[in-house]
Amino acid sequence: MFILDIFSLPQKIDFSINSLMISLALGALLSWGLKIHYQRWGSSLSNRVAFSKVFVFITLTTTLIISIVKSSLALSLGLVGALSIVRFRTPVKEPEELAYLFMCIAVGLGLGANQWLATVVASCMIMAITTFSQRQKNDEQSLFLALDWKKSQEVYLNELQNVMSNLMIECDLRRFDSHGECEEVVYYVNIKDSEILLKFIDKLKMDFPNIGISFLDKTKIPGI
Known part of the structure; x- marks a missing residue:
């Protein structure tokens, strides 16, 4: 009805x-x-x-x-x-x-x-x-940070996060890959200036020897 x-x-x-x-x-x-x-x-x-x-x-x-x-x-x-x-x-x-x-x-x-x-x-x-x-x-510097290391190096995400949180304005984990003997993470980060970036790189090399570091400026990469 x-x-x-x-x-x-x-x-x-x-x-x-x-x-x-x-x-x-x-x-x-x-x-x-x-x-x-x-x-x-x-x-x-x-x-x-x-x-x-x-x-x-x-x-x-x-x-x-x-x-x-x-x-x-x-x-x-x-x-x-x-x-x-x-x-x-x-x-x-x-x-x-x-x-x-x-x-x-x-x-x-x-x-x-x-x-x-x-x-x-x-x-x-x-x-x-x-x-x-x-x-x-x-107005800040926005970057994609890619880090890679061998599993035998025992690099831990929590320790990485602590290092970045002390120096970065913003730190957001976007990707984690584990393949073969290697692991890789990609972060989206904001920093105030280049001096902090250099300080951050030195800190990473000191705490995590032989870690691979790559920075990509998102505003200057076509297509992403």
Whole structure:
């Protein structure tokens, strides 16, 4: 009886192809801007250029789905059933990647609902706030630190962490590899100046002889 009552309600809402075209055009512009923003200001260790290529596709697809589904109650119920069996299985390695994906979906939802002004203004404000936050971080020196050693050297992560926490503004473990006789870790670190960097290298060499040390400046490496 309940099902019959649902489908007896008006199910068709006026659908405008012009509105859809406007939503898709705005979605293309906003997702392109989000793509450039992520490549420039993102701090993910993964390939940011390759990952950001899906932003336009996700945004426009979400816009299309919402634009179609909102015109029919039956389609809305069908979408709920479809989403109950769909799982997102692409590995998301870092929270930042997930945040940008949610941003793409949010833009698609807003544009699909024809909330053009609110979506454009909110998207621009979010990207501006994020840019300002990242610029403050870039006033410091942000680096990827790769350390490698042989297992026989007995280098312990806790001891490494203690050394870095005393000299670094920020220290975040991003990757740990163990293969054959070697182990390798990658940290994302922030330091105040080059003098602290040199002091840190000397400290590492003193406490962990024969350890391999590599620094990569994330702001000058294309593609990551």
